[in-house]
Amino acid sequence: MEDAYNADCCDFICAHEEIVSTVRREIPDEDVLYDLAELFRIFGDSTRIRILYVLSVSEMCVCDIAQLLGLTQSAISHQLKALKNTRLVKSRRDGKTVFYSLADDHVRAILGQGVEHVEE
16 A cells, blocks of 8 residues: 555655746735635625525524524624625615525525535
8 A cells, every 4th residue: 555645755855846937827825815715705704605595595684583593683693794894795775674685696606506516
């Protein structure tokens, strides 16, 4: 059986400069990669995923989300703040009630692709 360490090593100690140069040009700036990591960190919480998923079905207020998910309004508000800070959800006021919805179709696409991936 081949050593696992050796399986990932190249036979020669030389970089394929053309490949490295091509890939280097395609990699986003560090700030973009940091923001992307933060975005995926937000997706790493099941409560936030549940909130995003219900908002993909319908615009809702904190009270409705809390009742649907069996959580406190305080817990939902806390998670909605994180989701708003990363521009995944937006809000609108109607009188004294604030309604939340997904920020755009990109969020819906990310959720849909994620569900599709885990159901494969």
